[in-house]
Amino acid sequence: MPLIVQKYGGSSVATSEKLRHVAERVRETRGTGADMVVVVSAPGDMTDDLIARAREITPTPPARELDMLMAVGEQVSIALLSMCLHTLGEEAISLTGSQVRILTDGVHTKARVLEVDRRRLDEELARGRIVVVAGFQGVTPDHEITTLGRGGSDLSAVALASALGAEACEIYTDVNGVYTADPRIVPEAQKLDRLSYDEMLEMASSGAVVLQTRSVEYAKSYGVRLHVRSTWAREAGTIVEEAPEVERNRLVTGVTHDTDVARMTISNVPDLPGIAHRLFSAMADRHINVDMIVQTASRDGRADISFTCTKADAAGAQEAIRAVTREIGSGDVTAAEGVAKVSIVGAGMASHPGVAASMFGALAAAGINIQMISTSEIKVSCIVSSEDVQKAVRAVHRAFNLDALR
């Protein structure tokens, strides 16, 4: 019998009615004769509510205890979904990450999956049961409960699909798939039928929230083909897989945007070897993820360095840098909010010069000022004023003819 892994996100299991709908969909797939493992997230806002309760007690809860707390959300979902499946006459059993033994390292709140133990899963599947597994959570070899970071249920699904050699790994969400741009901003945005892992990675890391970045990395490493589709619709969604021919044929795959951006500038940095290293390791030590980095040309042995990070990390980044600016004798660091990032992603652009220039042209034609630029093999990102972000996404989407895709 083929084995199918399905993952349902938090909004798909937020209410009893939605859970019943999910159970019906699971039952339908089950009816085709497939063995099934279903991964679920915590219902609705439960994880955020739990984190808020922790913050009522302390702004810095110990990570181990935060994991103990956050893990309950998914446990609620698996129990309720199992009950729904029982009411439909299906044999189902819920299992926590600990019960499955989704083994992780001990880095609480962002643990890495080391191994998935197949034994309990195989046992339950052999009994003909639908296995409902708590996403987002794992367990260390010492029985400590861990969680896999924001969106970690995607990773749970991919890891389970890989360990079990599943036929399909379906990620159910509120949207029909991955789009060329956010349809709320660009009504003409087109659903993509296929996407390569690398394209999906760049899109996820530049603002498309449909899949957790790490789950895509894992899927790529282990060759797990993903199907991103809607909980509420029948149509096929977007396939994410190794797809060299797709990549070649497409210049630009999509336009993404991210408004959770703070731009920081350090002025008058001495232009000496090792200075950048000291600045950015100070931030790495604090686990601050720096995204774009731009250094101006040196003038009188001094340069300005700008970088971006999330708004939540801005204060920490400032602190980290101020400790170092004193040592290296640079000017102060200033933070600018009110900025956003607009990116184009496309595996084809590596072999097509002029793609970045076309993007800059589209933005200029729309009267939008570019504050920072960074490019990779398959991505170009521009920082613009957050007031301009919708206009920018639409202009770029139009410039690359993405509304005419297919």
Place this chain on the structure above:
Amino acid sequence: MPLIVQKYGGSSVATSEKLRHVAERVRETRGTGADMVVVVSAPGDMTDDLIARAREITPTPPARELDMLMAVGEQVSIALLSMCLHTLGEEAISLTGSQVRILTDGVHTKARVLEVDRRRLDEELARGRIVVVAGFQGVTPDHEITTLGRGGSDLSAVALASALGAEACEIYTDVNGVYTADPRIVPEAQKLDRLSYDEMLEMASSGAVVLQTRSVEYAKSYGVRLHVRSTWAREAGTIVEEAPEVERNRLVTGVTHDTDVARMTISNVPDLPGIAHRLFSAMADRHINVDMIVQTASRDGRADISFTCTKADAAGAQEAIRAVTREIGSGDVTAAEGVAKVSIVGAGMASHPGVAASMFGALAAAGINIQMISTSEIKVSCIVSSEDVQKAVRAVHRAFNLDALR
């Protein structure tokens, strides 16, 4: 170092402020140099809320999945209390029932404790940590999550105290201890300083909700001395222990009442051997707990049988009986609500005749009609109209001079 087990109930951990207060109390005891294991219940109404969510899906959720669901409440409490202790600078670690390995049988929603594994507890205590353990939950040898029934956190505390040979087992609650009657009904009710296990058992099973009945049985079996006291006050509470001299000196220890009572009557039951057995095993098969049973004298080979059960069990009891009445050819079963049970408990009454008569006299003098009577070695219970319950408790309390106790 002495080891102290403390248990805090749901209302003691319902809010962040209350949790902070509990953490302060734990810290204080810790400050005396004691090793500490702290057992907590789910916050406030969380368990009821979770059960309500399950009932939204199905009136009869599978017991295994209900346990999976209900166990999350205590997991929330242990994580939050641990965080509170950390903010006070205490080294604390939370452990689920599975992590401790509080081993139980597999009877979901009312599992029995088989054994408590000391290893992880000893390890954490040896590291100087305060161990915060989730009450109410256990795990089977097959890693299935179980719960110990309503009020099961009391049992968790007693089982841990017994396994670890604790110096003291303190049960913290909203009241100052065990009273001669419910102080909300009898303002003159007196706190009892000491109580025997058997008295506590009879009081718990006849309506005093301060301790779970099974936890008292367990404490009696393993000789665990309990101290029931208030989370919010300093004064000593009530000690529950083996206390023969206390028992002898006290005729009546307390008056309890229970309004969660339904009275069922089966009319015209053939007065033949085996009939009662068939009726009551039909209910036992459905796990319906029958409390008082009274059979009238036979008239023309027929008798009426009345019994009481909880209101929640009334419908199930009726169904169970109707299946049998058809077979045995008795009359129908009728259910009367609007009744309540008033009991007196006292180990001394076994050797003092006339105690029951005094109770009946007190009720008669107050103009209260008795609908059913049942007696045990150390308890007399009367069913009265629920309208009369407060008057009945006050009259009996006064008759036995309990307001003048000490």
